[in-house]
Amino acid sequence: MKSGVIGFPRMGRNRELKFLLEKYFKGEVVGDEISKASKKLRSDHWNLQSNQGIDYISSNDFSYYDGMLDTIVLLNAIPSQYRELGLDELGTYFAMARGYQEKQGDVRALAMKKWFNTNYHYMVPELDDDMAISLLSKKPIEEYQEAKKLGIETKPVVIGGFTFLKLARYLGKKKAEDFVDEVADVYLSLLNEMNQIGVKWAQFDEPILVTDLSEKDIALFKRLYERILNNKSNVKVLLQTYFGDLRDCYDEVMELPFNGVGIDFIEGKKSLELLKKSGFPSDRLLFSGIISGKNIWKSNYSNVNRLILEIRKVTSNIVIQPSCSLLHVPFTLDSEFDMKDEVKQYFSFATEKLKELQELSIILESNDCRAFAEYTNNQKLFQVKRLYEDEEVRQQIENLTEEDFKRNTKRIEREGIQKEIFSLPILPTTTIGSFPQTAEVKANRSKYRKGEIDKNTYDNNIKSFIKDCIKLQEDIGLDVLVHGEYERNDMVEFFGENLKGYVFTENGWVQSYGTRCVKPPIIFGDIRREKPITVEYSTYAQSLTNKPVKGMLTGPVTILNWSFPREDITLRAMALQIGIAIQEEVNELEAAGIQIIQIDEAALKEKLPIRKQEWYSEYLDFAIPAFRLCHSKVQPETQIHTHMCYSEFEEIIKEIDNLDADVISFEASRSKLSIIQALKDNNFETEVGPGVYDIHSPRVPSVEEIVDALKVMLTKIDKNKLWVNPDCGLKTRGLPETVESLKNLVKATKIVRNNLEG
Structure with a gap:
């Protein structure tokens, strides 16, 4: 069974990117040094995933600050106050992220909000009526080519146009529907450029699809992707969702000619039910989020096996992967030198989750999971009584009453x-x-x-x-x-x-x-x-x-x-x-x-x-x-x-x-x-x-x-x-x-x- 990764931590094993950028902010290093060090980080991360046998490795999941900010640049949606500072590309980028206060001008940073139900923060796009959306950044292309030179085939990842439009702030009379065609054309142009350099798969992240959607929202989503998919080149498109299920738009997603759909079976409470009820097209891949991308506990292989057996009743075209990007968990347990083994044995960080995927890809192909030592060792862990029960x-907690939650005096x-x-x-x-x-x-x-x-x-x-x-x-x-x-x-x-x-x-x-x-x-x-x-x-x-x-x-x-x-x-x-x-x-x-x-x-x-x-x-x-x-x-x-x-x-x-x-x-x-x-x-x-x-x-x-x-x-x-x-x-x-x-x-x-x- 093939495996994939939606995204990988960016900072590095020892937070190399953090310390380098902080030196840049202090004027101690220049942009070229950041570029070289970042290239090394990306190389290390791709090789790590490749060596663990991951089949669908992501590129362009790396960012100097935030993936949504990268998307703002990709779409040339840079507000005029930052352009007018006259800074270089990197300076403009960080002015949007951190604000700017020098002789060229004084501007505040873009707003920052929590990324759905995580402690990660994204930069909020601001769209005004005069903004002309167009393809500006070559970052997805360049990072794919970097990986290709290493002999590693990747799928470039971009935040999808629908999520971008839904999370944007609109400063004028125009709203999302007024920008949708321009945004679609940028993604279409990007796919065409990817096609020219031999990209096989592109991943468009659309987590907004797991939220409460109106009929108007769904119509906007369909309009966007009909324009993209009906005109795209040979690059296969993976629509990736996470943090929930597609209960408001499952049928509409399946009606569109995506080549793959990523579904979260960990936080998606109704994902399996929707799959069984409405089926899954036989001509596409189901990228199944079957291990947690947000928590650090080892997966119970028995539970995963039961889930895959249920999914297989609907489709056999399965790729296994984490439920979301591994951005939300630490890099590796190998850096935990003082943690007791009796505690450490329960955990799986980003690197260890790659190992879990490798083991599961083999185990799940077998008719008898118990034939594998990896499976039996995993099950022993879940039979041990947990420490620190009180x-x-x-x-x-049992003895608490309503009075324990009230102050005696009114506010x-x-x-x-x-x-x-x-x-x-x-x-x-x-x-x-x-x-x-x-x-x-x-x-x-x-x-x-x-x-x-x-x-x-x-x-x-x-x-x-x-x-x-x-x-x-x-x-x-x-x-x-x-x-x-x-x-x-x-x-x-x-x-x-x-x-x-x-x-x-x-x-x-x-x-x-x-x-x-x-x-x-x-x-x-x-x-x-x-x-x-x-x-x-x-x-x-x-x-x-x-x-x-x-x-x-x-x-x-x-x-x-x-x-x-x-x-x-x-x-x-x-x-x-x-x-x-x-x-x-x-x-x-x-x-x-x-x-x-x-x-x-x-x-x-x-x-x-x-x-x-x-x-x-x-x-x-x-x-x-x-x-x-x-x-x-x-x-x-x-x-x-x-x-x-x-x-x-x-x-x-x-x-x-x-x-x-x-x-x-x-x-x-x-x-x-x-x-x-x-x-x-x-x-x-x-x-x-x-x-x-x-x-x-x-x-x-x-x-x-x-x-x-x-x-x-x-x-x-x-x-x-x-x-x-x-x-x-x-x-x-x-x-x-x-x-x-x-x-x-x-x-x-x-x-x-x-x-x-x-």
Whole structure:
């Protein structure tokens, strides 16, 4: 049985691309050096897949920043403000990704959003009425030719035109239907160029097809692909979907003359049912996603075998592959030197998933799976009792009642009490939590982990950083302060390290956006808090100032969503276990005198089911209560904050209000403050802090820019309910740009305050 891979991690085994690009951003290397190093990475990745016997290897899945940004360039859909900077090709590319602030001009980056239900972020295309779509980039052609020179046949991968049009933002009167023919012609031109150099297969990724689609959407999809497929050359086209099933458009997809269709049988709950009900054309290949591309647990070969037997009842033209791109899992277990074998045996990262495909391609061709040692060894793993089971924790979940999820005082009453206690000015200023992780901060953590300094020295260094951070914030003039989070490597991994039931990787890095990589911890067993996590640092920070200092925690849903979850218990059970642990920490912070506690739920919407009909039954019915569980025991005087970023929250704004927090900060600047209308339309009760500037870009916002943003916010939000803050934490930013940006934030706020009070 043949095997394929939808996409492969880009950063490299040791995050080579990340470090190289960061040097480029600092001006330490030039574009040619990036090009050479990237070529080596691609070569290594193609050879790795080829050596594991993968038949359908992808090219053009590599990107300097983001595949959607590459597609923007491919289609020549570069907004005029970036063209007018007069930069070279690479400079223009990164201006769209990161913004630009030099003598040539000052432009913000394109908006950035979560890629469906993952922690990966994509750049949002912006299409205006004057934009002429045309084939600009030769990247898919060039990378195919690179692989061909190595003797490796690949299938170039491009984000499909339908997904591009559906995810784009339209700035003028024209909408998707007005661009569809131009977009189709670009893909047609691309296929013709591929044909000239001998490309056999091209892969068009259309994950938008697994979302809720209207008849108008389906008509647009058909119009696009009828134009492409009815005029294309000899290149075979694979329509690749993932993250769900094709329940809204299965028949329409099968009616079109694709040569192959990629279907997700892991997250696609109805994929097998649709296949059995409607059949599959005999003249095409079914690229079957039968092992998880998003989680790190080994596949159960018995389950895969049963699935393939069911698929074979419909078609024998099967290619096996992961359910989605392997971009969402770490590179290899070979880089995990300290992980215990008794734990490690359960896992499969990107490289190991290639091995799984190799083994399954042989096993699944046999009439007797048990004849293979690979199969029997795999099955032994699933017969072993899992480590770290905790019956007491499970009983706590069983004993929860409705009262455990409610605060005793209504929000409007708490609001009055808290305003009297804190006596903050209107438009109180604060930050989201983290401050820049300088070289000294990182060195302190590294030395402690290597045993070069003891715990006492490490803690004293942390306290020194905190002291400087508090003074800096007081000097800038912020109203509500933070301790800077210098003890934290990551907002989720840090908490995981302090909770029983987690295991960790040394090098399990996964790309989140651009050069930003995260190292998700792994929920291996039942979760328990055994000791205070943040109390010491928070109380020390509060002792340094008369201004309130927020206690900073990560919420249970975000901890769950940014971890690799278990597959043997429910998401609800894991969320509530973490919720109890965070509740214990909240209660101790309150007892220690911390009056403002922020419980971040940055990823609340991330795992929201793609289908709206499943939002409550499979997610919100536990996600909202899990957050409420964390703060249900605090007094009305204690102010609970939360933070959310880089998702479209308008659709669940009422559910967010139902979190029963006192203050919520949102990402808003890159989305051009679109959320504030939704806040007004839904009579949002919680006090809010829409981000006034984008921290994922190095550019410094001007005072005037922030003043304008606040004026817009005040047209929709009561001045007594509006907070002023950046979009997100400042961990990844440089200290000079952070200080300048925050000074401008405070200056702008004072100007607006004076106008309001005058």
